[in-house]
Amino acid sequence: NAGVTQTPKFQVLKTGQSMTLQCAQDMNHEYMSWYRQDPGMGLRLIHYSVGAGITDQGEVPNGYNVSRSTTEDFPLRLLSAAPSQTSVYFCASGRSNTGELFFGEGSRLTVL
């Protein structure tokens, strides 16, 4: 019963470093997405995908890249980390025709 698995759970980066947040789901969901959660801001959509090979931008895509080579995996890449990207990141998946999402446990990223 893995559901949505995110790694790592915690990460500290220096400004300018790059890294990838991993996300995998075992529910055969077409839809996957990345959100960031910041105090007083709620959850904001970064990127999403409605199937393998298809990705699109959300509300706050700048500074992040994604790809979807398989149904199961949806990694989020930070090419040059900035302090403004300090946040908690959540990956979520779901069936495209329901709007109901299943969330991972989150990845807390600190950029110094």
Added chain:
Amino acid sequence: GNSVTQMEGPVTLSEEAFLTINCTYTATGYPSLFWYVQYPGEGLQLLLKATKADDKGSNKGFEATYRKETTSFHLEKGSVQVSDSAVYFCALSDSLDSGGGADGLTFGKGTHLIIQP
């Protein structure tokens, strides 16, 4: 565009008190409405949902009714417990009206609920 407005709190109640968390929305289509709950250190999990006007979603003693005339989806519980302490998010999705292809939920900012024994 779509938006969700909810009281931010923190909301502090005593155990067994009645709970209401207000949520109103703005949407261009015919959205589905959701309440998600986030316990400390965890991801969000679906609490309840409603897909059309006048539907009532319910789960774990929580209820919310989809009111199209007032564009609201207020969360209620008759008697809260300490274990209900969490952050509650109201959200909407209009993907059903667009014929599928969820392009993301629109979330409110979350309401932090604290229940004291």
